[in-house]
Amino acid sequence: MLQIGEKPTKKNTGELEPILPEWLRDVRQQARESAEENAAQEAAQPKVQKNEPPDLLAGLASQAGADDDAIPDWLAGINPATAAKPSESPAREPAPSMAQDDRLSLMGEPEDLSDVREEKDELSEWFSRASEQPGEPFTFEPGESQDDLDLMSNLDASAASLQQPAPPKEEEDLGWLHDLEASAKRSAEPSAPRQDLGSMPDNASSQPSSGGEDLSWLNNLGGISEPSQPFDQPQGKPVPAQPAAPQEDLSWLDNLGRTEPSQPTQPPAAQEDLSWLDNLGGTSELPQPEPARPSSDVPDSSSPILSPRRTAPLSEEAENESLPEWLKSATEEPSMPPLGAGALSWFASHDLDGNQPAATQESSASLSGEMPGLSEETPSPPFGQAQETGGSTPSSESLPASNQDVDALFSMDVPDWLSNPESGVSDVSLQGAEISPAEAGASLAPVELPSWVQAMRPVEAFISEAAAGTEDQAPEREGPLAGLRGVIPLLPIGSSRRPKALSLTLQATDEQQAGAALLEQILAGETAARPLVTSSSVASQNVLRWVLTGLVMVVLGAMIGLRSQSMPVSTALPVEVSAASNAIANIPEGAPVLVVVDYEPALAGELEAVSGPLLDNMVLLRHPNLSFLSTSPNGSALVERLVSNTKINGPAPEGLGYQPGVQYFNLGYLPGGSAGVLAFIQSPQTAIPAADVENFSQYAAVIVLTDHAESGRVWVEQLDARKQSDPALASQPLLMVASAQAGPLLQPYVSSRQVAGMISGLPDAARYESVNNVPPGIARTYWDAFGIGLLLAIILITFGSLWSLFTGIRLRRAGAE
């Protein structure tokens, strides 16, 4: 028999990867792009709950597989808080079982989860006692808020929170708080609910954002140590409860509430679901023969019992499981709880007979408390369906994993007779159709359930029949099981011995049918829309890229091929350009000038075009000795290219006839950024032995050719610092020749007069060239193509954006409709 530890989890995860990231993107886009998502978009959530759990289990399994005992330790070790703050939650059991530990550490928030266990126990008890109380639907909230299955509701809550607050929901939440307090008073451990309340605001405040509870949930996933004190965690110091807890509690509740407006039309149906669940819930508590014991008594063998909560959604039934849960989030009312969990609770409740440990009873009780009724009748689909009809579902890829895990779970600690839970359902569902509501009411009598639990045993004979029958059956058309197949196996009537036990599920009221119809409608919308949208959008994106490429290449290619130079160049020089022109004119004849090559090869084309006019003008006018210094590793190799493309070293008459080592020197690469620059300013020959001056102030001017504002800043800052100690540098102009993108960033230094003058981008260069009568160079050659390219960009961006805007608005309208 398979053991959990033998699961090749990575394989399972690998199978899921093709689905999950895509789903993740879809959900993100739904959350981001649309303020009010329609039902079809929100239907993406079931996929979350359907797809997420396998990974959770896979994570557990993989760790078990890797190292049965060690891994839970290090997973637990992920949360130093457990060690750092042992006394933080007094009501918590001192030593949770290995399985719980494992699970909790994966979730990264042991306090919360143990609290949840307590809380759910109280809630379930409360349910069983007061299932008719109107306020009770909200008692689902706390449990669900900490349930690892409501990933998407958390995500959407935070996403929706960016769009809309929900004050009314807040009141409900407060009401829920009172309910929780009330239930807490009835519970065996009065301190637990308060502790939960204490812990919830911590979670909520763990991230300072409006999506706080979402982020804290993510912290749990990430396995961080203290989501409740994220900022103090690295110090590993326990932080006392915050006085602001109530506020944060409200915010947490508010965040829960934020999703409500997104589905204003659903609450009635949800309400009905709840009342229906509550009716069923009356029976759910009864299987518990004894109150919950401290989990310190729990042996490690309980681990597989807890994990199926994550496994169940992998199966076909997982879909069914997630649907009510999802419907809840779609309708923004606490609604039908996860059937998988129900299945688990049912499973656990039966395990009570099989010497189920106390903690498991406790958790199963809490689960059944969460999802009464379902805990009894829905378990059969998870397992039977998982093996037979899973392939027909969208999550079929994840099915094998789920089957293996489920089997493994059964094989580990569960008595054989329990490993075929369908039997219970098979005859349960079989009988359901015949049971009248009156009988159903009678069947809710607490005294009946233990007998039902015991009577589960003999039914295993039906399993094979049920399993075989499911494939041939048509899906249910109505009721809460609508769309499911094989939930009601084709078995001879009378094969069951307990006609009353679980009959209620098949009694579909009009409201249930309405809810199921809504569910079907939403599911249909979800399954139909997504693939079409993504494929078409990807295609359109590629087409758009190709069209843009073609346009840019053809237009620019034509302009360059035609060698057009018809566009006039403005003779109005910007202030900084004329300042640069004046600075060049004031350079003494034949003086050494430092030219800093501080750009990447990517921008060599632009910088050569932009610096060409200035360098040519300077060489023609003042015949300086040029020292080229590079502060980028590739720069020294770009120097030769620069002097040849700007015709400085070209033979006369076309070139300026400068000779390397005579009129210009390549000093090479100066490492160290600002430190290197400072070293060079302090003593050029110490920093670069090849330097042609002893003192930096001997340079008549410093010209920095840069593509990066930071590089310019380094020279500005170092020269400024040096000027304070060396007055001789005060008269030395610092000129910048910058790439168009760096120009605006260097403007502040120009306006602060730290930079004497600047030429930035092709327009400045072309103007400089034409004003100073420099022989036409690269700038002029590029000018016409540059103009047409800009015009093309303006047209494309304008019309493209308008088109984007139009389609976006149209999509929103369509979504709203």
Place this chain on the structure above:
Amino acid sequence: MSLDLLSAIFGLIFTLMVFSYLLGDNPLFRVAVYIFVGVSSGYAATVVWHYVLVPKLFEPLRDPNQLVILVIPLILCFSLLAKLTPRISWIGNFAMAVLVGVGAAAAIGGAVLGTLIPQVQAAIDAFDFRAAPSASDAFFGLLSGIVMLMGTVFTLGYFHFSAERAADGKIRRNRVFELIASIGRIFIAITFGVLFAGVYMSALTAMIERLGFVINFFRQFIGI
């Protein structure tokens, strides 16, 4: 075949291979990119070796007087080689610690002396019209100074991080800060718009240069 022609041919091939990315990620593009990463990294390492390690570390070792000064950096540098083996990588932590400490100090010095003080000074000096040649220049200077001042103040105010939890449980900044931030957002959007134009102009110039290179190559090849 001259080196110039060789580099022109290789340059053309690599340019076209990279341009193929515009049609979609494809093997040609990836081949070009991987070769580029290898060559540029190899060249950068060469430059570092010849311009940093040899002249500043290894050559001075010949001089016994320098040896005393260089012994510490020598030890630190070679301790970095321990980073090649995770088991003893901790030996290299001291060298990295010195690097981080110096880097942090350089960052602070650059931020304070290179940006904070000069920029604040420049923002204030924008209202110095004593040197304005004419009244109209002074007027436009004042206009531009006021706009710049508003841009600086509101942009800086936009980033205010501290917030408070409102009565409805939502986290938001004080109303005054929110107002400043909403105005600052406008300045930021316009600033980024102008910067984007600059970025695009750089890319456009690079495109023109590359297309010009390709077209001229074929033109010379054909002999036009």
Place this chain on the structure above:
Amino acid sequence: MIALGLLGFAALLLLGLTLWRRRSRAILRPIDAYERLNRAVGLAVEMGTRLHISLGRGSLATTRGGSALAGLAMLRRLAERTSASDRPPVVTSGDAALAILSQDTLQSGYRVAGAQEQYRFSTGRLTGLTPFSYAAGSMSVEHDENVSANVVIGDLGMESALIAEASDRENSSLIAASDDLSAQTIFYVSAQEPLIGEELFAAGAYVGAGASHEGSLLVQDILRWLIIITILAGSFLKFLGMI
């Protein structure tokens, strides 16, 4: 002198506010990009997908190292939070020293999380020694490593457009910030929620890296308003010709 005073004042404030913040957490304005980052981290852990964290190419021997140090502080926290992931994040850098530091940071994070075995030397990578080779190498990581989210925080220039484009083509989420305004502009137009200006330096505080990060944001706020007041008062006095 002014600079030294400013420095001392900032240092004292940082110490004081950090100590204070250890007792009470700061409430910081929500930043969508960091909310998305926190979700991306959790979902990457949950779904077994890869997180690509790129720290830029800011050399620590230069003044560009500030953003690299901020990125490393964030990385440390993310390493702890992703230590339970099936696929540890891949960290790419464009500077050799930064790549080594990213490996050290990953190791430290995993050690604290009790997951040393998660560390692989290949998860802290140098993808190139020049800006564009670094970006090209990072593009390959985005393409090859089944990356679900790209977290790009550090010193990047125009090469950041290549990383953003690759992220768009791979349809993976992009959370990006740079200390360079050109890169910020590119991210502003390419990313779902842009991180602009000094928000880069808030990364640590928003991923829960500790009280010191919160404290430094509060110090930034205090200094910010001091500078604003100085600029306003100085401009007015300058306009009146009094200074």
Place this chain on the structure above:
Amino acid sequence: MRIVAILSAIAAISAGIIVLLGYFVSIPPLPDLRLLLTDWAILIAGMAVLVGIYNLVAVQMEKIRTRQKGGAYGALLVLSLIITFGFGLLLGPEDPWMRLAVEAVIVPVEAALMAILAVTLIYASIRLFQRRMDVMSVLFLLAAVVFMLAIMPTPFGPIPGDWFILLVEGAIARGGARGLLIGIALGTLLTGLRVLFGMDRPYGGN
């Protein structure tokens, strides 16, 4: 290991404080010490490049060995790197053959990568409204388009009123950029201080 972390922190903090004081205090020997330590940092960074090259090769070799996606390309990378570095060590970066590597591979590929941004940036701005449909995006694109219009050369010279657009938008951009730069400087300052106080220790210390 704990002692290593402590000693590393001491080394980082002391080196940082000395360099920082060297920036602001000109009392000997602080400025010289600052230069000395920055020289050391440059040397360490230089040696780190060799370690980084090893990392680059090792990662690619791992991809090849484990037959990961892109392993074949990794082989190309390793080959080109080893050839370039090998020849570079022997010939030096100024050698014509090394310059060929720059002229034939580095410059063309980088320039072409830069060039394709002329298309991808237009594409990104067209898709901006699909990402974020808000007033800021409208303002952003409007500012970009108007600024390009004012810069754009036409057969009839610059568009009328270009100077005014450049004046106003230029002033706004300068002001905004100044605010952004000051903010970034503040962030850098505090980040550096955290390192100098040992609050952030990325050098292997916990």
